[in-house]
Amino acid sequence: MPAWSAKEIPEQDGRVAVVTGSNSGLGYVVARELARKGARVVLACRSEARGSAAADRVVGEVPGALAEFGRLDLGDLGSVREFADRFPYDRLDLLVNNAGVMALPYGTTADGFETQFGVNHLGHFALTGRLMPLLLASPGARVVTVSSEVHAMANIDIDDLNSERRYRRWTAYARSKTANLLFTHELARRLAAHGADVVAAAAHPGYAATNLQGTAPRMEGRRLAGWVMELGNRVFAQSAEAGALPTLYAATAPDVRPDSFTGPSFMMWRGSPAPSWRAPWTLNDAAGERLWAASEELTGVSYDALKA
16 A cells, blocks of 8 residues: 555535644644645744744745644633634634644643643643534644654543643653544544544654754753754654654544544655554543543533534
8 A cells, every 4th residue: 555645635615624743743734734635734833933934935835735834822821711702713624633732841831730631631621622513614624733652651630631740751742642632532432422523633743853852942942952962853753744744644534533643654664655653641531521621621612502
């Protein structure tokens, strides 16, 4: 079977897509390739300067592309609400929950949540909930949430979601990525119970060279750690172009099933998109329900459209 590439993406004419964290790296590639196939893409980014520049870059690389910037700070629930309230289209065919932070020193979001859990999970939970009416109104819509193979390092602690008892940066990151998969699992279950024509799926890039790895060392001035991360990107990682393929596959391929997890084919590290192993705790119905209830309480976002 030939390797799947961006050339296999079906035509996206008339479809509207939102890609979070798309000013660089994997998110930028996803946004550009969707636009190349005709989708109208909103690059949802925190920085107006970087997001607008990325949208202009998409148009420069893909003449005639429909790409625009939308301001979104996933670490601020007020920003999430404002993004959804001012969304200018009456449909949403694809939401790619791509943005994330990794292994940061301890910090909190604007709403007081531990940063990795707050941005990687709660921000996307709130965004998806606020955009759900548009997704339900768009036949064949999809929600693709980007997790990581690092999720296997830790299950969530439902009694300490914000790591208040003890903070270990990689454990907190792994828990946030487990939360991404539990969210996808529970969302897929609720969409099926509602009879909705919306697919919730997840993906991960394997080991892809992006600026994500070097963010924490730069924040803390750890030059040696930054050098090690850069060396790993150069020697071991696949490119952002390759790392984006599992997300693009989950977002567009016709055979993607609800609650599927797509990643690189070779040891979950690199290669063409393929079904990926996931820790059994990410398929636990009870855990998914408890995380969902906690997320609704923490964010104040209730998925009323799935309760009707």
